[in-house]
Amino acid sequence: MNFDEIVAEENQYLMSTYGRFPVVLESGQGCTLTDIQNKKYLDLTSGIGVNSLGHNHPEIVKTIESQAKKCLHVSNLYYTQPMIEVAKFLVEKGNMKKVFFANSGAEANEGMIKVARKYSFDKYGKNRNKILTLKQSFHGRTMATLTATGQDKFHNYFYPFMDGFDYIKANDIGDLYDHLDDSVCGIMMELVQGESGVIPLDYDYVSKVACLCKEKDILLMVDEVQTGIGRCGTLFVYEQYDIQPDLVSLAKGLGSGIPVGAFMASEKCKDVLSKGDHGTTFGGNPLSCAVAKTVLSIVSDPSFLQDVKKKGEYFMEQIQKIDSKIIKEVRGKGLMIGIVVDENQRMSLINQLLKDGLLVLSAGKDVIRLLPPLIITYEQINEAVEKMKGVFL
Numbered sequence: 001m002n003f004d005e006i007v008a009e010e011n012q013y014l015m016s017t018y019g020r021f022p023v024v025l026e027s028g029q030g031c032t033l034t035d036i037q038n039k040k041y042l043d044l045t046s047g048i049g050v051n052s053l054g055h056n057h058p059e060i061v062k063t064i065e066s067q068a069k070k071c072l073h074v075s076n077l078y079y080t081q082p083m084i085e086v087a088k089f090l091v092e093k094g095n096m097k098k099v100f101f102a103n104s105g106a107e108a109n110e111g112m113i114k115v116a117r118k119y120s121f122d123k124y125g126k127n128r129n130k131i132l133t134l135k136q137s138f139h140g141r142t143m144a145t146l147t148a149t150g151q152d153k154f155h156n157y158f159y160p161f162m163d164g165f166d167y168i169k170a171n172d173i174g175d176l177y178d179h180l181d182d183s184v185c186g187i188m189m190e191l192v193q194g195e196s197g198v199i200p201l202d203y204d205y206v207s208k209v210a211c212l213c214k215e216k217d218i219l220l221m222v223d224e225v226q227t228g229i230g231r232c233g234t235l236f237v238y239e240q241y242d243i244q245p246d247l248v249s250l251a252k253g254l255g256s257g258i259p260v261g262a263f264m265a266s267e268k269c270k271d272v273l274s275k276g277d278h279g280t281t282f283g284g285n286p287l288s289c290a291v292a293k294t295v296l297s298i299v300s301d302p303s304f305l306q307d308v309k310k311k312g313e314y315f316m317e318q319i320q321k322i323d324s325k326i327i328k329e330v331r332g333k334g335l336m337i338g339i340v341v342d343e344n345q346r347m348s349l350i351n352q353l354l355k356d357g358l359l360v361l362s363a364g365k366d367v368i369r370l371l372p373p374l375i376i377t378y379e380q381i382n383e384a385v386e387k388m389k390g391v392f393l
């Protein structure tokens with residue numbers, strides 16, 4: 001099929017929920033993707049923060065092949081080893097106690113919400129059930145996580161949304177106090193807001209929130225779906241804020257392309273869920289966990305993480321050096337980078353970069369977001385910067 005035929009069939013058979021770029025991608029190698037016309041693109045998207053080890057990584061391919069020959073799925077009615085190995089690894093690295101496996105970021109966040117509510121129910125009764133989230137946050141597309149998402153534009157059409165959520169201003173501890181009452185059981189936040197524009201929270205604000213949560217026995221839930229698994233230069237971004245959350249959700253980079261989500265729980269809430277309280281058919285399946293184990297064994301290496309941090313700093317510096325009136329600000333952590341540009345020009349810039357063979361993402365209303373594979377090389381960063389120089393004139 002040629003390009004036009006593929007697009008026509010997509011229109012005919014798929015719900016039109018996505019605005020796609022006019023490219024049909026077919027294969028990838030490292031940080032490069034190739035379309036059906038054999039045009040090559042430098043991938044600064046990682047499939048929206050997923051392909052942490054790039055495309056066709058030999059260790060991932062080997063793991064998939066070898067696990068496929070053993071078993072792909074057996075259900076949670078039986079013990080399997082990959083899930084236990086990954087859980088042990090996450091618990092030790094994250095200084096947490098127990099893990100629940102899901103399939104996506106939204107599902108992991110749903111699980112955290114359930115734990116926060118049940119923790120409070122068990123201890124304080126039924127009326128302490130409110131979750132505070134940040135304005136401009138993004139937590140997923142299920143009904144609970146859509147409600148948790150603190151952006152009005154997501155609160156349309158699908159009424160009724162769920163009770164028991166309220167929204168506070170990021171980096172404003174006063175606003176948190178204004179919304180704090182006896183019904184609050186949890187606070188959920190991304191420490192670097194991704195979808196709304198790569199906005200890192202202030203260190204002091206996060207410290208204060210963490211102290212307050214401890215003092216009031218409110219569970220602190222950190223959504224690391226986008227920031228986690230090395231993306232920001234540490235395995236979890238909360239390490240950079242010197243806090244220990246009660247619950248942490250993960251997905252995206254954990255499977256480097258294989259769908260897997262998880263949330264980790266601290267001592268306080270590790271046994272809140274007991275048999276029958278929660279479940280999911282695919283969660284923790286041997287294939288996804290075998291891959292997650294391989295990803296973690298590579299990404300958690302301190303020198304790999306250090307490298308992510310350095311490459312991120314280098315990338316941001318090089319973009320800042322571009323002599324351009326279009327770039328208003330460059331910000332981020334590790335290889336999670338936001339370039340603030342004029343709102344009206346953003347889409348044409350992204351389309352021009354695409355034409356020049358550079359895949360980038362948008363975020364918020366005026367940000368070009370970069371989430372390259374963590375294995376990107378300095379040469380590839382230089383190549384990307386050269387292409388940007390041509391476009392950000």
Ligand SMILES: Cc1ncc(COP(=O)(O)O)c(C=O)c1O
Nearest residue numbers: 104105106138139140194225226
């Ligand atoms: C911070 C954050 N949380 C949750 C999600 C939802 O993850 P998923 O699309 O895997 O459900 C996303 C997705 O972009 C995200 O960035």
